[in-house]
Amino acid sequence: MAKEKDGNPAPEPAKPPKKAKDPVKKWTRIILLLALALLAWYLRADRVTPMTTQARVHALVVPVAPEVSGTITQVDVANNQFVEAGQVLFRIDDERYRLGVQQAQAALDQAYSSQGAASANVQAAEATLRSAQAAEERSRLDALRMRRIREEDPGALSARRLESAEASLKVAQGNVTAAEAALRAAIEQLGRPGDDNSAVQQALAGRESAQLDETRATVQAPEDGVVTGVQLDKGNFAGAGQPQMTFIATHNIWIQADLKENNLEHIDPGDRVGIVFDVLPGRVIEGTVREVGFGVDIQNPPLGKLPTIQNDKNWLRSAQRFPVLVDFELPRNERRITPIKVGSQATVVVYTGENPVTNLLARWVMAARSILTYAY
Incomplete structure (x- = not known):
């Protein structure tokens, strides 16, 4: 340590003052670090x-449309109402569909009646065939007997009577052939017995179709959900396949x-x-x-045309x-x-x-x- 002449210690040289920290740089660093952290996050x-x-x-949004046409007679729901599976939404006048069921039932009864008549025809044809076969057998025996007598004693029986017996046999054989053909035709007309009969099957299908149309006159909720867009009332005509409201599952x-x-x-x-x-x-x-x-959907060019290119002019697409x-x-x-x-x-x-x-x-x-x- 330096000393002055009088013996006292010399004062130390003054230190330069510390520079104050720049707050702008400090906050710039903090903001930059935060920005980098946010970017990384x-x-x-x-x-x-x-x-x-x-x-x-x-x-799942389902348009509610009836499967049959008719005038609406009853509306059982309101707009935006919760419904349960099977709950009636609206009804269509089913009078003509009930009449259709009655007509189909009458057609079925007629088919059963026709089947009974055809069955009776088969039985009659079978009886005719049996009678023809019996007549053929008698004619065959008569012809055989006369032929044997003629061979044993030519004078005992004239040739004319033998020819007549043989002609009767041929007629009887023809009657059997005709009776067999008539029986086959009767069986063909009868078809299968009971409900397996084609005419009965057709009538049964017609009745089921008519009953189904009658059932479809009542429109029900397919499952639990909400009906919306209800804008119909009694007297409105509802066409088959035309939506009358919307169902949301x-x-x-x-x-x-x-x-x-x-x-x-x-x-x-x-x-x-x-x-x-x-x-x-x-x-x-x-x-x-x-x-x-x-x-996702993209626009493909129609066949025979070239694609159209959309130029992106932005820096970022x-x-x-x-x-x-x-x-x-x-x-x-x-x-x-x-x-x-x-x-x-x-x-x-x-x-x-x-x-x-x-x-x-x-x-x-x-x-x-x-x-x-x-x-x-």
Whole structure:
């Protein structure tokens, strides 16, 4: 240590003041690190917990159309009403169909009657054949007897009587042939016996068809579901095959979530799904992946024409999306009162495996979205 002349220690030289940290650089680094972390999380989450807001509820929608035509006499349901399998939806005037059943029954009775007459004809033909065969046998014996007498004593019997006996035999043989042909014709006309008879079978089919038409005059729900689009009343004419209302089956409701191609790599049927319905704010419903769509519609050029090329002028092209079908189930006590309808929108996230961090973050995001659905 340096000393001054008077013996006192010399003062140390002053240190340069420390430079103050630039807050702009500090926050720039923090924001940059956060951005990199968010980017890494997004790239990872987009693969293992893909999410989409392009999701809607779908169901089997069946147009309800009668199979017979007629005037509507009764409507048993209201618009947007829950119905059970077999419940009557509406009825068509069945008077002419009841008359059709009566006519078909009369035709069946006539077929049975005709079958009885044909059976009697067969019996008569059989009796005629037996009589002809007996007459033939008598004629044959007479001719044989006269021929033997003529051979033993030519003078005992004239040739004329022998010729007459032989002619009678030929006539009897012809009668047998005719009786056999008549019997075959009668049997052919009779056909099979009992209900196996073709005419009876045709009449039975006609009666069943008429009874079926009478039954079809009452239109019933095919299964449990909801009827909507009910715009008919008594007096309306309903044509066969013309839809009168729409039936929505409630036993098979699913969500179609449209995910980007690069989201599909790890998605498999059975993966767990989180669902937030716009109509059920504050709740996250669980579901499972049913299947991943194999393709989407593209415009193929007609035969004989060249394809049209759409030039993409943007820096980034739009991502192609594919449908992912998701099954979900509400609590039993909510199935009939739930506001979820066909076409309801939803936000969907797929948990593609055991990824604790990304799965936890995805659950937080879905919980936040479920709260935000109160506002929009």
